[in-house]
Amino acid sequence: MIIAVPFAGSDVSVAVADAMIASCARAMPGVKIWQITDMDTPLLDGMEGAIRRPRGADWGEFFLEHMANLPNEEILRLDYDVIVQGDLSHVFKR
Numbered sequence: 458m459i460i461a462v463p464f465a466g467s468d469v470s471v472a473v474a475d476a477m478i479a480s481c482a483r484a485m486p487g488v489k490i491w492q493i494t495d496m497d498t499p500l501l502d503g504m505e506g507a508i509r510r511p512r513g514a515d516w517g518e519f520f521l522e523h524m525a526n527l528p529n530e531e532i533l534r535l536d537y538d539v540i541v542q543g544d545l546s547h548v549f550k551r
Contacts, residue, residue, distance in 0.1 A: 458488060458531045458546055463520060464501060465494040465512060471501065474537040478503035484541045489530075493523040 460481055464474050478501060481488055489505045492498075495512035508523045524532070531549045535541070 458485075458533060458549065459527060460488055460490045461493055461508075461524070461527060461532050461534045462490060462504075462537050463493040463523075463534075464537045465498045467498075469537065474501050475503070477535070477537050477539055477541070480539075480541040485544050485546065491527065493520065495519075 462474070462477065478490055481490055482503065490503060492501055492504045492507040494500075494507055494509055496509050497512075500507050508526045510519060510522050510526070513519055524534070533545060533548065
């Protein structure tokens with residue numbers, strides 16, 4: 458499972474994103490966390506990878522282009538201000 462986290466630009470809080478990443482690591486050791494970002498935003502500590510695309514005016518198009526370029530795995534997209542309190546892998550079980 459990959460947790461995909463949109464985080465791009467200078468107007469977002471790195472401290473909040475760091476808390477989200479730490480919560481994922483505690484709740485789901487070994488989970489892959491990927492940053493959905495533009496070409497300029499630094500990769501956050503704790504991210505396993507990033508999908509980088511040039512930033513356009515349309516956030517929806519920007520986001521969908523990123524999602525289309527993620528590896529073919531189970532993807533859970535979470536905002537960077539979410540605190541994960543438990544293992545979320547059950548959402549993919551039927």
